[in-house]
Amino acid sequence: MLLRPPGATGGAAEGPRCASILPLRVAGLRYAAGGQKILRGVDFTIAAGLPTLVVGPNGAGKSVLLRLLHGLLVPQAGRVAWAAPPEEARRRQAMVFQRPVMLRRSALANVAYPLALAGLPRTERAARARAALARVGLAHLAERPARRLSGGEQQRLALARAAALAPEVLFLDEPTANLDPAATRAVEAIVRDIAAAGTKVVMTSHDLAQARRLAGDVLFLHRGRVVEHAPAERFFAAPRAPEAAAFLRGELLA
Numbered sequence: 001m002l003l004r005p006p007g008a009t010g011g012a013a014e015g016p017r018c019a020s021i022l023p024l025r026v027a028g029l030r031y032a033a034g035g036q037k038i039l040r041g042v043d044f045t046i047a048a049g050l051p052t053l054v055v056g057p058n059g060a061g062k063s064v065l066l067r068l069l070h071g072l073l074v075p076q077a078g079r080v081a082w083a084a085p086p087e088e089a090r091r092r093q094a095m096v097f098q099r100p101v102m103l104r105r106s107a108l109a110n111v112a113y114p115l116a117l118a119g120l121p122r123t124e125r126a127a128r129a130r131a132a133l134a135r136v137g138l139a140h141l142a143e144r145p146a147r148r149l150s151g152g153e154q155q156r157l158a159l160a161r162a163a164a165l166a167p168e169v170l171f172l173d174e175p176t177a178n179l180d181p182a183a184t185r186a187v188e189a190i191v192r193d194i195a196a197a198g199t200k201v202v203m204t205s206h207d208l209a210q211a212r213r214l215a216g217d218v219l220f221l222h223r224g225r226v227v228e229h230a231p232a233e234r235f236f237a238a239p240r241a242p243e244a245a246a247f248l249r250g251e252l253l254a
């Protein structure tokens with residue numbers, strides 16, 4: 001069963017439930033497509049805590065990495081190992097894309113639909129969906145067709161839809177890539193709120209200022225390899241990899 005706060009344990013009727021699906025251990029991950037080696041042997045561990053920001057130049061492999069972690073792509077080699085059985089890990093994670101796809105329904109229905117799929121009783125769905133909309137500042141637009149919302153509003157709606165499921169891990173792929181500064185700030189505030197409520201956020205960004213604002217740790221990706229994985233403060237103050245230092249100076253573009 002879904003929809004418990006992260007870290008809560010399962011009831012007797014549901015059988016044993018792992019306390020956490022984290023840490024996530026990634027080892028020897030390789031992925032190629034279209035004749036191109038996109039990830040070339042990636043190893044790291046992601047633990048619970050503040051957001052992990054996956055940063056790196058365009059084409060480094062950030063989006064592909066997130067899709068592999070979430071199970072949307074299958075690697076040619078290597079492992080994505082959760083601290084829970086795969087099916088349980090899958091149910092306790094969610095992902096929001098750069099351009100979220102909205103159902104041709106109201107904002108409220110878009111949030112309620114996955115709650116129905118997750119088995120939440122009908123009586124609880126609307127209340128939970130409304131609470132999720134309120135949390136992202138969209139309560140007043142609950143009845144508006146989702147596809148008529150602005151880009152920033154749709155991104156907030158996508159975050160509400162994911163957060164309503166109370167995932168233990170939330171993958172966000174460049175959630176502010178198409179947004180103006182005000183909408184970006186609003187999304188960042190929501191990401192902070194989601195993280196503060198106990199969800200582990202793993203997010204790609206090419207915006208270093210944003211990474212500084214949000215990250216607990218940074219995974220720096222370059223040409224399909226994790227060149228550096230470090231606590232954010234240390235990464236930004238004194239990057240160890242020459243490629244990371246060049247990227248922070250604005251010199252490394254691909």
Ligand SMILES: Nc1ncnc2c1ncn2[C@@H]1O[C@H](COP(=O)(O)OP(=O)(O)OP(=O)(O)O)[C@@H](O)[C@H]1O
Pocket residue numbers: 033034036038056057058059060061062063064065204206
């Ligand atoms: N299905 C695919 N077939 C062929 N090449 C692909 C495929 N998916 C991704 N790539 C290539 O893999 C590389 C990494 O793509 P990815 O989208 O992960 O980069 P990124 O780091 O997220 O970049 P950006 O910051 O520009 O979004 C790019 O060169 C991209 O063109």
